[in-house]
Amino acid sequence: MGILDGVGQGLAVALQPTNLLYVFIGVLIGTVIGVLPGLGPTATIALLLPLTYTIEPATAVILLAGIYYGSMYGGTITSVLLRLPGEAASVVTTFDGYQMAKHGRAGPALGIAAVGSFIGGVLAVVGLILLAPPLADLAVSFGPPEYVALTALGILMVTYLGSGSPLKSLSMAALGLLLATVGQDPITGTTRFTFGQVSLFDGVDFVAVAMGLFGVGEILHSLERTEKVHAVTQKIKHIWPTRQDFRDSAGAIGRGSVLGFVIGVLPGGGGVISSLASYALEKRRAKDPSRFGKGAIQGVAGPETANNASSTSAFIPLLTLGIPANVVLALIFGALLVQGITPGPQLITEEPEVFWGVIASMLIGNLMLLALNIPLVGVFVQLLRVRAGILAAFALVVTMAGVFSVNNDIFDMWVVLVFGVIGWLMKKTGFEPGPLVLAFVLGSIMERAFRQSMLLSGGSLDIFVTRPLSGGLLAVMAMVIVISFLAARRRRAVFEHVEPEDEDTDDVDAEQERAAGGDDSDGDSGRDGGTPKVAPLAAHRPAEGDPGAEAPRGGGDSGVPTPPPNEGRR
Amino acid sequence: MRSTRALSALLLLCSALAGCASQAGSEDAAEYPSEDVRLLVPYSAGGPTDIAARALGRYMESELGRPVVVENLPGASGANSYVELISSEPDGHTLSMTALPTAVLNYLANDVGYTREDFAPVGVVTQVPSGIVVPAGSPHQDLESLFAAARQDPQAISVGTPGATNTHAAETRRITQLYDVPLTVVPFEGATQVQTALLGGNVSAGFINLSQDALPAIESGDLRVLAVGSREPLPYVDAPTLVELGYPELVQSTTTFGVLAPAGTPEEIVQRLEEILRNASEDEAVVEALDPRYVPEKFIGSDGLADLFVETEETFRDVVGD
Numbered sequence: 001m002g003i004l005d006g007v008g009q010g011l012a013v014a015l016q017p018t019n020l021l022y023v024f025i026g027v028l029i030g031t032v033i034g035v036l037p038g039l040g041p042t043a044t045i046a047l048l049l050p051l052t053y054t055i056e057p058a059t060a061v062i063l064l065a066g067i068y069y070g071s072m073y074g075g076t077i078t079s080v081l082l083r084l085p086g087e088a089a090s091v092v093t094t095f096d097g098y099q100m101a102k103h104g105r106a107g108p109a110l111g112i113a114a115v116g117s118f119i120g121g122v123l124a125v126v127g128l129i130l131l132a133p134p135l136a137d138l139a140v141s142f143g144p145p146e147y148v149a150l151t152a153l154g155i156l157m158v159t160y161l162g163s164g165s166p167l168k169s170l171s172m173a174a175l176g177l178l179l180a181t182v183g184q185d186p187i188t189g190t191t192r193f194t195f196g197q198v199s200l201f202d203g204v205d206f207v208a209v210a211m212g213l214f215g216v217g218e219i220l221h222s223l224e225r226t227e228k229v230h231a232v233t234q235k236i237k238h239i240w241p242t243r244q245d246f247r248d249s250a251g252a253i254g255r256g257s258v259l260g261f262v263i264g265v266l267p268g269g270g271g272v273i274s275s276l277a278s279y280a281l282e283k284r285r286a287k288d289p290s291r292f293g294k295g296a297i298q299g300v301a302g303p304e305t306a307n308n309a310s311s312t313s314a315f316i317p318l319l320t321l322g323i324p325a326n327v328v329l330a331l332i333f334g335a336l337l338v339q340g341i342t343p344g345p346q347l348i349t350e351e352p353e354v355f356w357g358v359i360a361s362m363l364i365g366n367l368m369l370l371a372l373n374i375p376l377v378g379v380f381v382q383l384l385r386v387r388a389g390i391l392a393a394f395a396l397v398v399t400m401a402g403v404f405s406v407n408n409d410i411f412d413m414w415v416v417l418v419f420g421v422i423g424w425l426m427k428k429t430g431f432e433p434g435p436l437v438l439a440f441v442l443g444s445i446m447e448r449a450f451r452q453s454m455l456l457s458g459g460s461l462d463i464f465v466t467r468p469l470s471g472g473l474l475a476v477m478a479m480v481i482v483i484s485f486l487a488a489r490r491r492r493a494v495f496e497h498v499e500p501e502d503e504d505t506d507d508v509d510a511e512q513e514r515a516a517g518g519d520d521s522d523g524d525s526g527r528d529g530g531t532p533k534v535a536p537l538a539a540h541r542p543a544e545g546d547p548g549a550e551a552p553r554g555g556g557d558s559g560v561p562t563p564p565p566n567e568g569r570r
Numbered sequence: 571m572r573s574t575r576a577l578s579a580l581l582l583l584c585s586a587l588a589g590c591a592s593q594a595g596s597e598d599a600a601e602y603p604s605e606d607v608r609l610l611v612p613y614s615a616g617g618p619t620d621i622a623a624r625a626l627g628r629y630m631e632s633e634l635g636r637p638v639v640v641e642n643l644p645g646a647s648g649a650n651s652y653v654e655l656i657s658s659e660p661d662g663h664t665l666s667m668t669a670l671p672t673a674v675l676n677y678l679a680n681d682v683g684y685t686r687e688d689f690a691p692v693g694v695v696t697q698v699p700s701g702i703v704v705p706a707g708s709p710h711q712d713l714e715s716l717f718a719a720a721r722q723d724p725q726a727i728s729v730g731t732p733g734a735t736n737t738h739a740a741e742t743r744r745i746t747q748l749y750d751v752p753l754t755v756v757p758f759e760g761a762t763q764v765q766t767a768l769l770g771g772n773v774s775a776g777f778i779n780l781s782q783d784a785l786p787a788i789e790s791g792d793l794r795v796l797a798v799g800s801r802e803p804l805p806y807v808d809a810p811t812l813v814e815l816g817y818p819e820l821v822q823s824t825t826t827f828g829v830l831a832p833a834g835t836p837e838e839i840v841q842r843l844e845e846i847l848r849n850a851s852e853d854e855a856v857v858e859a860l861d862p863r864y865v866p867e868k869f870i871g872s873d874g875l876a877d878l879f880v881e882t883e884e885t886f887r888d889v890v891g892d
Binding site for chain 2: 141144185187196198199409448
């Protein structure tokens, strides 16, 4: 099928009244939870997952995808008006967006963010349309060894890109891998770690784990926070940016689109990493970098564009390889599995209405978001008045009812509660649930693929390096490790300098940023937005000053309380 | 509203007639069903077993005059559903769909809390045959050539199967055991993944169900069927049977979908349900929904399904778990 036919078919699916309704609901929910500092896209999608099982597969993914990129728009509003990121990827927007708001330019900040997000989103959809089909063709030849390499790379990246210490991320990833071994052995069919529980034969239910760690854990954590949110309720004027604003941000939007797209495709990429990278890029390119942090419109336009572009391009590995690039995509992967659809290279030929329908719906959804965001900003701001307690109780009920409905199994409800408590404890101790959940999903794919490889090779490990694709991927992985070690050493070296300038190469710089202030893209630390002591504000550090210089101090462990940069300067 | 009432009256009449027709003379059977009937499905909603159950459920509803509630209890290769079935009252108000030989392989390999003794088989709904397939570009034009390559180099031929505990993996191991053809079983997760691996050249052959979702790739020529695992040749697949090719033992790869009641269900009720299944297998609308290719030409009832359980158990007792 040609690309044009595909897009045509996709539009036919996406324009069905039901799907139009669901994409609207999706982007609306996304915007709302993006605005609310307590809930991020990961928690929301985890909570709503079971409700999607009764609807058509294409419609379900259209809805969930809408929530994901919708939250990228919504997060901006809170960041600009309150200097609290509504979700993780908008952390960066607090730097300049809030400053713009203080100077009475909240309107243009929100306006340029919406326009940038729209352009980034649409360009990423176009990229997805052009890139996904050939990649799917290539992916058909991917055998078990390639999947081993890909999943290992994914787990490695997600631990490196985590916002906490790499050691904590690695230990969470290890726990995820361990959890993935519960249940029937994929090759012999014998049961492992089931303790005679028939409910554990298929392993611990992924949906229940994700809902517990992200949903319930988040709810419990948010109930501990008591401080009130002070919304800026003054009238927001002149949302549509001026011609000068557009001229100033055009370059930032263009670069943000490309950067966001590329980072979104990488395993563990997307979300906050793309916006941090874009911010750093814009600052480096600026004629007068000192304006950044004081209300530079490029500092809003670039990152907002990039995070939306990356949330779209993150669908590429899922739809072509069946490998989720980040936790949100892992949840959507779970939604498809329950629907009886295994995402993979065959998806495009076997379920074209899902593949093309979802892509086409993204165009429509972005258009809706643009239309929603510009005139309705004032309405969304009012949402900040909803009390966290009410929201939490409601979300908990939905969660428990939802998880029961997946398998009609009470056991799963216990899994949610247990993992809810674990998730809450992890939050308190600075462990990220992201690496755990992604390693849990990728772990079962990796185990099966590894053992299939061993069967195919007769037990010889050579199969991983003699095949060009898996050999190449493993080489990339080795490179990532080497570069990050070098970057760590260099960072230490740079720290000694009094006035470190931007002499670093782009790669090393980006790498440092990730190590220092990045997040695992799942919208995690953003949901901490209410507490200005944890992750998001630690993530201010690298982008606030020079990435190279700030990294060693602010980096290390973002759980360490760091004063908000502006206060620190006073 | 009125039309619904008229319809339900009609349904009641139908069921009364049906009830008279299969009158077994017992009080229990005459009163059955006295409440809603649950039809458990051991697989998730939307899958082939679920679709079959829903088509069958609608027909049973019209015959029994009581709602038949289809309930999905997926997981543990069906064990969740079977455990729920045998823990319910054996009065015919709880039934379960089943898939053979998975249901048997399951309890042969693991302690899942049931064996065939815990069931009262009602009858067979559909039978889906399997086939050994190779990708279009494979050098092997017939089964003999594939097996010859395997005998020459024991590492050469890998066979992708849709899972570890289903019939295809077990039947492939039987080929190796009975006929001394060294084949490497590579279990995947579902037939789609096997197809991908075949098209990508990552396994040399596949042993898969020739179900609705596999037939398009065969009709388009992407996959070539070297042999089918049914006793008789199939009218819709142009390939010899394994029996015809000189492997008379290899007839166990067909997947049988049937209906079970818990052991201890009164004989009359089982007979009544069996009769309903028999009529369903002749009802045009039901057969159309089930796919006529998979509805057995000659109805297999309670005894037939019970025999199939025994036969499957005997066949696979020695191959699982190695």
